[in-house]
Amino acid sequence: MYTPIPHRSTPPRPASAGHPLRVTLVLAVPMLALAAALFAVTTWLRPPDAGRADREPTPSVALDSSAQNAEPAGAPVTRHLVSQPAAEASTAAPAAADATFEERIEQLVTLGMRTAQLAQQDEIDAAKASDQEVRRLFEDLMQRFADAGERGLARLAGMPDPGTDARDAARRVVLQLVLRTELARRHDAANAAADRSRIDPLVQSLLDVMPQASATAEIGGDLLANRPYLRLVHEPGVLALVRLAGEQAFSRPIATRLLLTLWDNLQRTGERSSEELCQLAMLLLADADPSRRTAACRQLLVDVRYRGLVMSWLRERNDLAVANEVAGLAARELPPADALAVLRELAPILPSAPGAYVVLAHRAPEVVATCYRELLASDIQPGMRKDLIAGVGMTSSALGLELAQLALQNDPSPDVRMQAVFALTANAAGEPAERALQQVLDDPEIAGNPTRLDAVVFALQNLEVGGHTNAVDRVGQRLRSMSLSASGRRELEVLLARSLPGGKTSLPTPR
Amino acid sequence: MNARTRGCMLVAMLGVGPASAQCPNERTQAVPADLEIGAAQDCGGFQYRIAGVQVNSSDGGCPVFVIYTPPHEIAVASSEGTKVEPTGAPSPITMASFKCQTNWFLFVPIGSSCVLDRVVNLGFVPHLHTVPCTGSES
Numbered sequence: 001m002y003t004p005i006p007h008r009s010t011p012p013r014p015a016s017a018g019h020p021l022r023v024t025l026v027l028a029v030p031m032l033a034l035a036a037a038l039f040a041v042t043t044w045l046r047p048p049d050a051g052r053a054d055r056e057p058t059p060s061v062a063l064d065s066s067a068q069n070a071e072p073a074g075a076p077v078t079r080h081l082v083s084q085p086a087a088e089a090s091t092a093a094p095a096a097a098d099a100t101f102e103e104r105i106e107q108l109v110t111l112g113m114r115t116a117q118l119a120q121q122d123e124i125d126a127a128k129a130s131d132q133e134v135r136r137l138f139e140d141l142m143q144r145f146a147d148a149g150e151r152g153l154a155r156l157a158g159m160p161d162p163g164t165d166a167r168d169a170a171r172r173v174v175l176q177l178v179l180r181t182e183l184a185r186r187h188d189a190a191n192a193a194a195d196r197s198r199i200d201p202l203v204q205s206l207l208d209v210m211p212q213a214s215a216t217a218e219i220g221g222d223l224l225a226n227r228p229y230l231r232l233v234h235e236p237g238v239l240a241l242v243r244l245a246g247e248q249a250f251s252r253p254i255a256t257r258l259l260l261t262l263w264d265n266l267q268r269t270g271e272r273s274s275e276e277l278c279q280l281a282m283l284l285l286a287d288a289d290p291s292r293r294t295a296a297c298r299q300l301l302v303d304v305r306y307r308g309l310v311m312s313w314l315r316e317r318n319d320l321a322v323a324n325e326v327a328g329l330a331a332r333e334l335p336p337a338d339a340l341a342v343l344r345e346l347a348p349i350l351p352s353a354p355g356a357y358v359v360l361a362h363r364a365p366e367v368v369a370t371c372y373r374e375l376l377a378s379d380i381q382p383g384m385r386k387d388l389i390a391g392v393g394m395t396s397s398a399l400g401l402e403l404a405q406l407a408l409q410n411d412p413s414p415d416v417r418m419q420a421v422f423a424l425t426a427n428a429a430g431e432p433a434e435r436a437l438q439q440v441l442d443d444p445e446i447a448g449n450p451t452r453l454d455a456v457v458f459a460l461q462n463l464e465v466g467g468h469t470n471a472v473d474r475v476g477q478r479l480r481s482m483s484l485s486a487s488g489r490r491e492l493e494v495l496l497a498r499s500l501p502g503g504k505t506s507l508p509t510p511r
Numbered sequence: 512m513n514a515r516t517r518g519c520m521l522v523a524m525l526g527v528g529p530a531s532a533q534c535p536n537e538r539t540q541a542v543p544a545d546l547e548i549g550a551a552q553d554c555g556g557f558q559y560r561i562a563g564v565q566v567n568s569s570d571g572g573c574p575v576f577v578i579y580t581p582p583h584e585i586a587v588a589s590s591e592g593t594k595v596e597p598t599g600a601p602s603p604i605t606m607a608s609f610k611c612q613t614n615w616f617l618f619v620p621i622g623s624s625c626v627l628d629r630v631v632n633l634g635f636v637p638h639l640h641t642v643p644c645t646g647s648e649s
Contacts, residue, residue, distance in 0.1 A: 321543045358549070358578055358606070394606060425631075465631055487599055
């Protein structure tokens with residue numbers, strides 16, 4: 001299940017962290033209004049000066065070295081670009097009809113940040129008006145510059161790695177938006193005219209600059225992964241990134257995502273048949289490179305003809321890291337019934353895969369619930385029953401709570417009952433959650449097993465997260481009198497110290 | 512704890528006592544840490560149509576959850592006259608949920624952010640070690 005594919009590499013900020021791009025533009029407000037008014041007059045009274053864009057030379061983003069020879073992420077980028085766009089433009093310049101690409105980008109950055117600031121200050125009408133202006137300016141930019149993608153990429157490649165500068169961050173967002181829009185419109189045009197001569201080179205340039213810095217790597221990954229742009233002509237570029245990842249010189253998750261996307265696109269467009277890809281996958285299955293192996297496993301798993309081959313290869317290899325990865329792939333990508341079958345087949349080598357079951361249950365809770373009911377009725381595969389309850393129980397749904405209660409009251413396996421308690425303490429209201437905890441403390445197969453009893457403390461932590469302090473008090477008090485291990489007792493005391501004044505329960509611990 | 516419960520517990524504990532001693536022929540196998548990332552939720556981002564082209568924010572948005580399973584051990588068959596025993600306390604499997612905090616009307620999606628909602632324990636994994644079976648366990 002190892003799936004190191006963060007959708008966004010920036011760690012999530014806590015809710016209280018506030019907006020990342022706080023700017024103070026008190027003095028700029030009247031100037032911006034004036035600039036906007038001037039711009040509106042000059043723009044609306046004159047037809048677009050498309051010739052201006054034509055006169056500006058398109059910056060080359062060709063590299064003086066291939067991606068294979070590129071430096072690792074974070075390395076200086078100065079030697080890579082043959083030419084750079086013009087120096088940074090004035091940030092407050094109006095977007096006059098003859099404004100350069102650079103000037104327009106800077107104005108979008110300024111207005112975008114201002115929109116965010118107005119929104120934060122609850123000046124909704126002003127923010128909406130500013131937002132409309134940003135949209136209009138952006139559309140104008142894209143219409144005037146047929147080579148906006150190359151220009152944006154050149155500008156992006158010349159930027160330093162992400163730092164703390166809010167304006168740099170906003171500029172990156174704008175440039176990424178330019179590239180995303182450019183790729184989309186060229187893709188549409190390529191499909192309409194059956195001519196990929198404009199989109200393929202841009203995609204190749206993007207692949208080429210990706211290793212230059214972590215920012216370009218992330219933006220490139222974001223723009224190309226799970227998108228239809230990568231084609232057969234880009235295979236060497238993608239494999240070059242995979243190779244760099246093998247040398248720890250490029251992000252492994254991004255390389256894997258791009259390889260998976262490439263294979264998807266090749267199959268969908270018919271550039272490589274399913275048969276050919278499966279043959280390639282079989283060759284790559286034993287590859288030491290994790291990206292190639294992941295792509296191979298996925299390709300073979302989704303084809304029912306080859307699924308058995310992957311499973312027997314896994315059993316023979318008995319590599320739990322790969323088995324985890326395959327479980328995750330199956331849970332995410334196979335039809336739910338097929339995913340369940342794969343997870344069941346994996347059980348002999350991977351007895352527990354709760355993460356995969358949670359992913360699957362979020363996709364198809366009923367399928368997971370039905371499977372649990374069937375296994376419970378037959379009283380077979382308690383390990384899988386435990387994972388099924390982990391999956392459906394964590395969906396925070398009525399069905400999840402119903403199944404957790406069913407398991408707690410009826411499942412013969414203490415591990416499944418314990419799993420039900422985790423689901424209930426994480427998702428049920430305080431009263432049923434506390435009742436579940438009290439029930440398992442009365443359960444000799446749980447209270448009498450040191451490992452399971454220690455785990456009850458983890459379940460009690462869920463009540464703390466839910467803010468059920470009185471329940472923590474009552475259950476904690478009872479747990480104190482039980483035979484926890486030394487580390488389990490420490491864990492409990494830390495929890496009680498966090499939740500209760502002075503860590504003291506309302507009644508003294510019975511002796 | 513009432514008398515009946517105590518009695519049940521005693522029976523349960525006795526049930527795994529010396530009377531049933533037989534070497535299970537097991538050893539531990541290490542399971543590496545696992546990170547499972549849930550599907551992405553739409554963080555607001557933007558949807559925009561320009562010159563007939565629909566542009567959407569990236570698919571890679573804010574994950575609904577991230578599940579971390581710490582490294583641990585499982586028992587697997589062995590022919591070396593060994594068994595597995597718990598060593599120390601188990602470790603929790605944690606599930607962090609995320610939600611989108613969005614400034615909904617921004618064209619440039621700098622107003623949306625993926626924020627941590629809560630972290631709960633989803634389950635637990637044991638820590639085991641391999642020990643030789645004793646003479647009475649054959």
